[in-house]
Amino acid sequence: MAKRSIKAMRRDELMDAAIAVIAEEGMPGATMAVIARRAGMSAGLVNHYFESKEELIALAMRSLSNLFRQDIMRLAPADPTPAQRLRAIVDGSFAPQHLGTPKRAAMWMQFMIAAQTEPRIKHLYHLTGARFVSNIRYAVRRLVPADQVDDIVDGIAALIDGFFWQNAGEYEEEDLERARRICWRYVCLQIPGIEL
Amino acid sequence: MAKRSIKAMRRDELMDAAIAVIAEEGMPGATMAVIARRAGMSAGLVNHYFESKEELIALAMRSLSNLFRQDIMRLAPADPTPAQRLRAIVDGSFAPQHLGTPKRAAMWMQFMIAAQTEPRIKHLYHLTGARFVSNIRYAVRRLVPADQVDDIVDGIAALIDGFFWQNAGEYEEEDLERARRICWRYVCLQIPGIEL
DNA sequence: TAATATATTGATTGGCCATTCAATATATTA
């Protein structure tokens, strides 16, 4: 049990270090040596706990993706109405804890970038996006006629995405507030009967 | 005159090759040697015509940015009304010639990526974005009360951006049509008196 | 304790890359 525990700890430490370095220096600066030193380990150790650099990065990204989903779920009350669900998605997407800190925001950017070249990360990235959209659809389909669902869902998702990337990495709380407001107004304009 | 001409030609050829390679292989694959071979030249020649790789890439991106602006301007009639201007921006953003071909779409993605690390490209990227937004603002401010301009402009820009990146690199004409429709509906919802 | 597994290190390897450079070819000019 103890051996497993050390292995798990080291892997977590390395994933955290990877996220920190990638966020601060970008993907090109995130070399194995730098990540290892950041985690307080020697260069060679990374390949002892991860099969390859690609595996390390992919797993780090996955943990980021999971954090995001949890943040959103935490914002909605238990057994939420469709409107509350949408509200949590809009608010959660611009929550300070995942866009407010430059590190996290930059990390999302690097996540998308890595998805361009690494097949494994590409898959994870698409999965993350698909879950996000399907979350929106689950709520919208309960609020509008079936033939309007697709366009409304895609519009909401695109609008959130657009703000998400727009100033990527340099958000003030003020910008986030603004993004929330504009996105929510869009939701209200498209879906009659929702308010504030 | 002849010497200048050759220099200009080679530089253009190299910039085209750079765009092609970056679009196909992504930034990591775009080495000097590969770009040179793509342009039918030997490896060493690139540094004869460009100070550095960074300069080559930055100028290639600039030409992409200019092409985009020209595409949009070409879509609007001479002396357009504000509504026609907006329409050209929406249609132009999803015009087949700059998102329909995988190469061009992927190139935009790589443009944004490079902006994360290269200061020169970062500047160019922000400039491109600022011009785009200011283009929208020019039209919107003639159509709605002053205190509504900012939110509407940012909403339109974000929505277009969102679609722009969403499926980046893998657009069907059908997707583009859809994006146009959803964006234009948003414009119409926000700005009374616009139609079609 | 002895034996075995795991953790950790830092040097080494082999590969890739941007850039430089000397050498050669091809124009331009006087």
Added chain:
DNA sequence: TAATATATTGAATGGCCAATCAATATATTA
């Protein structure tokens, strides 16, 4: 034509990186 500038090549340079490996330390087990 001779002299000079420009174009082009391909090999060499020096640096960086992921991954490997032998060596050492530390824990686990019998």
